[in-house]
């Protein structure tokens with residue numbers, strides 16, 4: 025439920041609750057802090073009025089009324105209507121006009137407004153209160169017949185479309201026909217008579233579509249409009265949007281009833297939308313668009329091409345100056361960039377909306393830094409204002425410059441939302457969803473987008489439109505959801521029915537399914553699928569500044585998962601403070617190594633048994649001695665190669681900790697596939713070599729039903745100790761070499777898959793001796809420690825015992841999740857897990873039932889986090905200074921990072937590319953927990 029703020033002012037009400045908050049004459053009953061109850065728009069209007077800014081008087085019906093409306097089975101709360109009439113009477117007093125009064129008519133707009141701005145909500149109805157009589161009054165008062173009829177035809181069409189649910193095209197068609205007949209492109213080219221005829225046609229459309237006359241009673245209009253706003257809260261568009269943005273369905277929407285001011289009263293009137301700073305670049309200049317002699321959404325809808333806001337300084341200098349000043353005032357007041365809507369009526373400016381502006385990632389970073397420098401916000405706030413996904417966006421791919429240069433351009437449009445998108449063209453939102461469902465990547469191509477298209481935009485790689493400016497629906501939504509977008513490519517003719525788009529400049533065309541590349545940073549659209557390159561962190565000093573601040577506030581360190589020196593170096597340049605996971609598997613796989621390893625595996629078991637007998641003092645045959653020698657030689661070669669690898673990593677991470685995980689996967693992963701080898705031997709028949717037969721026999725003997733639960737991790741090291749001994753020696757010798765060369769290598773040797781303390785105790789005993797021997801032989805001491813991965817539930821549950829033998833724990837949350845749920849990650853993620861998250865349809869149900877809220881391999885599940893917490897508590901009980909980190913995939917996921925902060929880990933470790941995001945998320949988690957502790 026929406027929380028109810030205590031009203032700051034009293035207001036008599038006939039309904040059981042107070043549902044109405046009014047404003048006007050410089051005072052307001054609500055304020056900017058009451059977004060839950062008044063919605064963003066209502067709270068903003070109240071706050072602006074209080075601040076002495078020019079707003080037209082009006083009132084807000086609360087979100088609570090909306091929720092009660094639905095709770096009562098879509099009925100207005102009892103006697104709310106009386107309160108609405110009382111509030112209207114107040115607006116009448118304040119405006120000096122009468123609702124339905126033919127002599128001096130008050131007209132209003134009815135506007136939806138939820139807590140969060142939602143493109144899926146009901147559109148605004150303007151000029152409500154007009155009928156044949158009030159229209160006459162309006163014309164008499166303004167002395168402007170054309171204006172009157174323009175307002176009326178807009179009203180009938182808007183009301184028809186939005187409140188009565190008549191398809192918009194049925195109103196567009198007569199308008200287009202009329203413009204054509206008059207030989208004009210713009211609606212301003214139509215005369216009063218033309219507009220009067222249009223009204224007649226519109227009314228006919230309404231009669232045909234609804235079977236009744238257009239409602240002429242202003243109060244009936246108001247009643248229907250209020251209910252339509254409420255109903256839109258549970259409309260499909262709004263629902264889809266909330267689902268995608270994780271907004272709760274029970275917040276409800278408020279309704280704002282606002283005295284009309286007229287931007288369509290001539291050349292000294294107009295309407296516009298502007299941001300106090302550029303939402304694309306963050307530059308501190310007023311950014312926006314306006315239209316003279318226009319009303320409402322004309323600017324956004326692309327009816328005429330709007331002018332840049334800076335031109336307003338020439339057209340109406342006084343209004344411009346006032347608007348600029350108000351923009352600054354609001355920015356200072358809200359301490360954030362504002363997105364403003366205004367109307368100028370005969371030179372007088374009215375503010376109709378203010379809200380925090382949506383912005384691109386680039387703009388978000390620049391604005392946050394600028395505002396700190398301006399002393400407007402603190403560094404903590406700056407860090408808190410960047411969304412982790414924005415950091416991801418900044419590191420997102422761009423087109424490869426050479427390929428871009430050589431590419432064929434189809435069209436050019438506005439660079440509405442930055443980034444490179446590659447996909448196959450689709451022409452409707454539904455098709456976008458369909459294609460993506462089949463695993464395709466798509467770019468959604470539309471004449472212009474509307475809130476109805478949201479589901480398609482959400483799944484597309486990028487968006488391309490032929491109409492609309494930098495504040496059009498496509499542009500605003502794309503920026504918000506972080507998709508590249510090229511908008512308003514006027515040269516492009518988009519034929520959605522024919523599924524083809526054609527540029528009248530380049531003459532090129534593309535159809536459904538054709539690959540196109542869209543550069544939202546420049547506005548170019550290219551033929552084909554261009555290759556992309558990662559965005560360079562080095563080139564983004566402002567992002568680095570923000571992350572530098574984040575580093576000041578975070579408690580957890582950020583380490584990286586890197587297996588190779590290049591990766592380690594890259595992660596370090598991204599700010600990684602250590603390696604939390606260096607997997608050593610590839611050291612057995614690459615190049616000549618695989619052959620050596622295979623040779624060794626073939627005789628590993630035998631050689632290991634022979635060594636045991638030898639160590640017990642038994643006599644071995646010459647053959648047996650040779651087998652041991654062969655095995656040892658292979659191991660020796662591997663050791664030398666691995667030492668080289670480790671040296672590279674220690675050099676790259678000089679002075680920082682490196683957690684090296686000893687061999688983890690089952691051995692069969694290093695051998696040829698069983699079936700292939702079987703086919704090979706069978707096909708060769710008598711010709712098969714002994715080697716191939718032996719290999720087949722070995723593979724067969726190593727076959728396991730559940731290899732992920734089989735001979736792997738520490739179990740492998742206990743069965744064939746030489747594998748891990750060799751690795752330990754290689755690590756120590758690498759450290760010694762690097763140290764001798766003046767370096768400062770720090771190793772943490774990690775033993776994987778420990779479920780029982782004895783597994784760790786035994787392995788450690790084995791390896792400690794080996795490490796000491798290496799140090800002694802070299803006469804050099806280096807810094808190393810032994811620890812373990814906590815990734816088996818039993819390991820987590822017995823962490824107190826395990827901690828006796830481990831200097832550190834690293835949570836391997838991929839395996840821990842897999843084993844806690846009992847899901848095989850490799851199989852589940854491509855299979856049922858997807859359905860679990862999407863929801864399954866149960867018999868008799870229409871709506872899917874969601875089994876899991878999220879994929880637990882992406883975001884740490886609470887039960888898994890609970891196991892971690894247990895392990896942390898038990899581990900610290902035994903060894904208070906035990907070092908605790910996470911190295912699973914979750915270490916780079918912001919939501920999971922918050923959970924790690926709450927659990928009290930010392931660091932998170934993630935892939936190099938996610939290090940910057942993790943730095944931010946860790947800081948935000950720390951700041952918020954500090955906030956909570958206050």
Ligand code: ADP
Pocket residue numbers: 080132133134135136147148150282283284285286287295296319320321365366367376377
């Ligand atoms: P949205 O939620 O889509 O932004 P609004 O309720 O802000 O919808 O209305 C859209 C536009 O309609 C406004 O930007 C403004 O131009 C116009 N409008 C709304 N109310 C009024 C009014 N009372 N007088 C004049 N224009 C209005």
Ligand code: MG
Pocket residue numbers: 146147148
């Ligand atoms: Mg709207």
Ligand code: MG
Pocket residue numbers: 365377
């Ligand atoms: Mg608005």
